[in-house]
Amino acid sequence: MNLQERLRKYLIMGSQNCQRDSVAILEEAIAGGITAFQFREKGPNALEGEEKLELGLKLRQLCRKHHVLFIVNDDSVLVEPLEADGIHVGQDDMDVEDLRSTFPNKIIGLSVSSEAEVRNSAIDVVDYLGAGPVFGTSTKVDAKAPVGVEWITSVKAMFPDMPLVGIGGITAQNSRSVLVAGADGVSVISAVTHADDVRSVVEQL
Ligand SMILES: Cc1ncc(COP(=O)(O)OP(=O)(O)O)c(N)n1
Ligand SMILES: Cc1nc(C(=O)O)sc1CCOP(=O)(O)O
Ligand SMILES: [Mg+2]
Numbered sequence: 001m002n003l004q005e006r007l008r009k010y011l012i013m014g015s016q017n018c019q020r021d022s023v024a025i026l027e028e029a030i031a032g033g034i035t036a037f038q039f040r041e042k043g044p045n046a047l048e049g050e051e052k053l054e055l056g057l058k059l060r061q062l063c064r065k066h067h068v069l070f071i072v073n074d075d076s077v078l079v080e081p082l083e084a085d086g087i088h089v090g091q092d093d094m095d096v097e098d099l100r101s102t103f104p105n106k107i108i109g110l111s112v113s114s115e116a117e118v119r120n121s122a123i124d125v126v127d128y129l130g131a132g133p134v135f136g137t138s139t140k141v142d143a144k145a146p147v148g149v150e151w152i153t154s155v156k157a158m159f160p161d162m163p164l165v166g167i168g169g170i171t172a173q174n175s176r177s178v179l180v181a182g183a184d185g186v187s188v189i190s191a192v193t194h195a196d197d198v199r200s201v202v203e204q205l
Contacts, residue, residue, distance in 0.1 A: 001035075003107070003163045006069050007128060007185035009034045009205050010165050014041035014073075015055060017139065017193040023058050025198055030066045032202025037063050038088055038187070040073035043141065056082045071109065079103060088130065091117050100125040111167075112155060113144045123159060130187060131155045133168020134178055139189045143168060149181035156182030172204035 011034045015022045026037065039059055041052050056072070060082045063070040072084040074093050079086075086107025089096060099108055110126040112118050113133075123129070131151055133143045152166050163185075166178040171191040178186050186205055195201040 003128060004184040006035050007163055007165050007187075008036075009202060010036040010038065010185050010187035011192055011202070012038040012040050012073070012167070012187050012189050013193050014039065014043075014046055016041070016043055016045040017189050019194065022055065022193075023062065025193055026059055026062055028198035029192055029202050030062065030068055032199035034068060034202055036069035036071065036185070036187075038071040038073050039078075039082070039084075040189075042073060053078065053081060060084070069107070071107065076102065079106060086127065091121070095122075096125050097122050109165075113147055113151070115154075118155070118158065123162070126162075128163035128165065129155060129159065130165050130167050131183070132166055132187075134166045135169025135174060137169045137190075140168075149177050152178060152181040152183050170205075172201050175205045 011029050018025050039056050041047050047055055056078060060070050069085050071086045071088050072078050072082060073088050076087060076094055088109035090111040096108055096110055107127045109128045109130055110121060111130045133146050134149060136146050137143050156164055164183050165185040165187045166183040167187040170178055170186045170188045175186045192198055192201055
């Protein structure tokens with residue numbers, strides 16, 4: 001499987017996104033067919049320090065067992081202890097050129113929300129792009145204004161060979177429009193973590 005295929009159904013989650021056990025939710029999402037997972041323990045009620053590491057190790061182990069890509073959000077210090085496949089950063093996080101020097105062989109994902117961000121980013125050193133928020137989201141308190149599926153089409157036109165995932169407000173009902181617009185995959189938090197039937201929602205994505 002190439003990276004495009006491995007990013008097809010990309011669950012992003014931390015314990016703060018879960019109203020029940022996050023390990024159980026990841027197990028159900030894996031049964032439904034996620035291909036990638038991002039450990040994003042961040043924001044109000046997120047775990048820190050040793051507790052964050054402990055949860056990360058459990059989620060990492062599950063992903064390894066089921067051959068699901070395991071990416072860490074923001075926290076470069078956790079990449080080695082969790083033996084992550086890679087790290088995802090945004091425009092205000094660690095510089096991607098520094099990250100590439102630190103992790104020559106890890107997958108690096110970068111968020112892009114506008115043409116200005118694209119112009120100011122070292123796209124050539126990253127492995128995939130996350131574009132959004134495609135739709136409105138209440139999961140991320142500091143999310144930017146929705147960019148629509150048009151932004152997916154624009155990014156794909158600029159970088160046809162770069163793996164691209166959409167993010168922000170994506171659900172089983174609208175995920176097809178994101179893929180039709182040109183994304184290789186959809187990344188989802190609340191539509192999966194808050195679902196009554198996690199497995200079924202992942203199957204429908
Ligand atoms: C796949 C993917 N795309 C975008 C983001 C957002 O990253 P960022 O802008 O750094 O925001 P935080 O997630 O750190 O709050 C992402 N995490 N994953
Ligand atoms: C973490 C994150 N990043 C975004 C971006 O636009 O960069 S939107 C977002 C939250 C996505 O959560 P949900 O699937 O619940 O809308
Ligand atoms: Mg970030």
